[in-house]
Amino acid sequence: xxxxxxxxxxxxxxxxxxxxxxxxxxxxxxxxxxxxxxxxxxxxxxxxxxxxxxxxxxxxxxxxxxxxxxxxxxxxxxxxxxxxxxxxxxxxxxxxxxxxxxxxxxxxxxxxxxxxxxxxxxxxxxxxxxxxxxxxxxxxxxxxxxxxxxxxxxxxxxxxxxxxxxxxxxxxxxxxxxxxxxxxxxxxxxxxxxxxxxxxxxxxxxxxxxxxxxxxxxxxxxxxxxxxxxxxxxxxxxxxxxxxxxxxxxxxxxxxxxxxxxxxxxxxxxxxxxxxxxxxxxxxxxxxxxxxxxxxxxxxxxxxxxxxxxxxxxxxxxxxxxxxxxxxxxxxxxxxxxxxxxxxxxxxxxxxxxxxxxxxxxxxxxxxxxxxxxxxxxxxxxxxxxxxxxxxxxxxxxxxxxxxxxxxxxxxxxxxxxxxxxxxxxxxxxxxxxxxxxxxxxxxxxxxxxxxxxxxxxxxxxxxxxxxxxxxxxxxxxxxxxxxxxxxxxxxxxxxxxxxxxxxxxxxxxxxxxxxxxxxxxxxxxxxxxxxxxxxxxxxxxxxx
Ligand code: GAP
Numbered sequence: 001x002x003x004x005x006x007x008x009x010x011x012x013x014x015x016x017x018x019x020x021x022x023x024x025x026x027x028x029x030x031x032x033x034x035x036x037x038x039x040x041x042x043x044x045x046x047x048x049x050x051x052x053x054x055x056x057x058x059x060x061x062x063x064x065x066x067x068x069x070x071x072x073x074x075x076x077x078x079x080x081x082x083x084x085x086x087x088x089x090x091x092x093x094x095x096x097x098x099x100x101x102x103x104x105x106x107x108x109x110x111x112x113x114x115x116x117x118x119x120x121x122x123x124x125x126x127x128x129x130x131x132x133x134x135x136x137x138x139x140x141x142x143x144x145x146x147x148x149x150x151x152x153x154x155x156x157x158x159x160x161x162x163x164x165x166x167x168x169x170x171x172x173x174x175x176x177x178x179x180x181x182x183x184x185x186x187x188x189x190x191x192x193x194x195x196x197x198x199x200x201x202x203x204x205x206x207x208x209x210x211x212x213x214x215x216x217x218x219x220x221x222x223x224x225x226x227x228x229x230x231x232x233x234x235x236x237x238x239x240x241x242x243x244x245x246x247x248x249x250x251x252x253x254x255x256x257x258x259x260x261x262x263x264x265x266x267x268x269x270x271x272x273x274x275x276x277x278x279x280x281x282x283x284x285x286x287x288x289x290x291x292x293x294x295x296x297x298x299x300x301x302x303x304x305x306x307x308x309x310x311x312x313x314x315x316x317x318x319x320x321x322x323x324x325x326x327x328x329x330x331x332x333x334x335x336x337x338x339x340x341x342x343x344x345x346x347x348x349x350x351x352x353x354x355x356x357x358x359x360x361x362x363x364x365x366x367x368x369x370x371x372x373x374x375x376x377x378x379x380x381x382x383x384x385x386x387x388x389x390x391x392x393x394x395x396x397x398x399x400x401x402x403x404x405x406x407x408x409x410x411x412x413x414x415x416x417x418x419x420x421x422x423x424x425x426x427x428x429x430x431x432x433x434x435x436x437x438x439x440x441x442x443x444x445x446x447x448x449x450x451x452x453x454x455x456x457x458x459x460x461x462x463x464x465x466x467x468x469x470x471x472x473x474x475x476x477x478x479x480x481x482x483x484x485x486x487x488x489x490x491x492x493x494x495x496x497x498x499x500x501x502x503x504x505x506x507x508x509x510x511x512x513x514x515x516x517x518x519x520x521x522x523x524x525x526x527x528x529x530x531x532x533x534x535x536x537x538x539x540x541x542x543x544x545x
Contacts, residue, residue, distance in 0.1 A: 001343045004405050011482050026269030026277030036432030038397050042259050045282045049257040056255035057248045061236025067227040072366030073235050078330045083209035083267050088167045088201035094267045095206040100191035106160040107148045109184040111168050112140040113177050120172030140179045148202040150195035211264045229263035237285045238359040255286035271344050273394045280393035287384040293354045296387040301336050304389050312427030317341045331358045340399045350391035357383040424483030428544045434462045435486040436479045442468040451490040487521035505531040
């Protein structure tokens with residue numbers, strides 16, 4: 001992961017948001033290459049949903065919506081995570097993500113301090129000096145302040161005491177004045193989530209933490225002006241169901257697709273862009289006849305697995321989790337999570353949920369506006385059920401980077417020395433740059449002129465770059481590192497004719513002496529073959545479609 005994060009910064013895929021100010025936790029910026037990669041991903045999802053299918057239409061809703069939407073959708077009351085706080089560091093964690101641990105727990109009721117010392121927790125600090133210095137003989141004062149520490153079995157109590165002392169010092173007591181820690185009890189605990197795995201300190205009781213980011217609309221910042229940045233893009237598609245249905249004249253089953261930003265005040269953003277506070281979703285709300293939700297849920301599961309293969313994430317790397325009842329979102333009757341083997345563990349890329357008619361029903365009731373579908377065949381009105389494949393843009397970009405990253409030892413084409421080649425093996429469809437055009441030498445005007453010509457011809461068709469600095473081997477390496485699948489080199493054979501007869505990349509023969517051909521270098525195999533300049537556009541376009 002460290003290597004991928006470093007490459008992302010070095011080559012301009014992803015930067016920390018507000019970096020020069022120390023960053024902002026849970027927010028990321030996409031650099032010149034990252035934005036191309038992300039755009040290719042979104043474009044392909046959009047094309048798969050709205051162009052290659054007849055039963056889905058596109059949509060782009062606003063991020064800010066009437067607060068009543070979030071009340072009716074259930075997000076105000078239920079869109080929350082359980083939060084716990086480390087009593088020592090005050091760091092916050094999601095209770096359900098705490099690794100269970102076993103060990104010996106030491107429970108302290110508090111500490112004893114010299115009687116003349118004030119209690120900082122009550123701000124009752126008698127002035128030192130004067131009469132106080134004569135109070136040494138007085139019994140120590142007991143301070144009641146509960147704390148507990150978990151240490152692995154076999155470790156001495158001293159390691160628990162060390163943490164406990166830090167805790168009491170953090171509450172304002174002076175280390176050298178702590179006469180004793182008052183141990184209440186010890187206990188062997190198993191699989192407990194009541195202690196911080198990082199330091200063994202006791203965690204607070206879990207409390208409910210709503211994940212929506214609150215904001216105010218308009219100049220008056222009172223409760224009536226409160227709304228939220230959307231935590232999912234889905235709700236606008238439910239709320240506009242009737243309008244979209246009327247204008248698109250679709251019949252069930254049909255879907256509404258949307259790509260856009262969503263915001264969640266995640267307790268613990270982590271794993272690079274994987275869990276962020278601002279992220280993008282690609283969501284499809286697929287409306288189906290009542291009773292057919294489970295069948296469509298399975299159809300969409302297959303569709304989505306095939307889609308990931310088409311962007312270069314193999315089926316074998318995706319795990320399908322049937323989400324257990326207790327872990328499902330409040331709106332779901334059945335969910336599959338598609339999980340990818342990230343370097344930091346197997347984690348969710350996309351959720352495919354059978355939302356039933358939960359959302360349409362909630363909004364119909366709360367708004368008083370009918371959201372039913374009129375079925376021409378049966379002449380009946382009913383609420384449609386919804387199956388929702390909801391994918392994360394940022395998580396899929398991260399999966400593409402992780403899947404693509406590779407290192408191998410190769411011989412440098414010029415010096416013959418062994419070196420490490422870093423390569424991002426993106427499938428051409430996703431690659432930020434599709435091809436790079438190189439004149440073999442910068443100081444040969446004939447080579448440069450043809451290379452520039454090829455570059456200008458390809459530029460309107462696909463994302464292509466031109467590079468003439470550094471030795472050709474170095475230029476290839478730089479292109480490999482950013483995942484450019486094709487290198488096009490204008491060399492002396494282009495001017496003087498092919499040295500020998502060969503078969504071109506397109507399968508057609510190239511005769512010895514044939515001019516106007518270039519070297520086509522393949523990123524993954526480093527194989528080089530010749531191709532006629534005139535064949536380049538058609539060849540490249542079929543590879544990236
Ligand atoms: N409308 C359904 C919905 O929002 P979800 O499982 O909460 O369902 C869908 O989110 C997808 O959005 C996830 O599978 C994930 O890819 C992405 N996602 C959710 N929270 C995220 C976060 N904090 N950072 C990055 N991506 C996130």
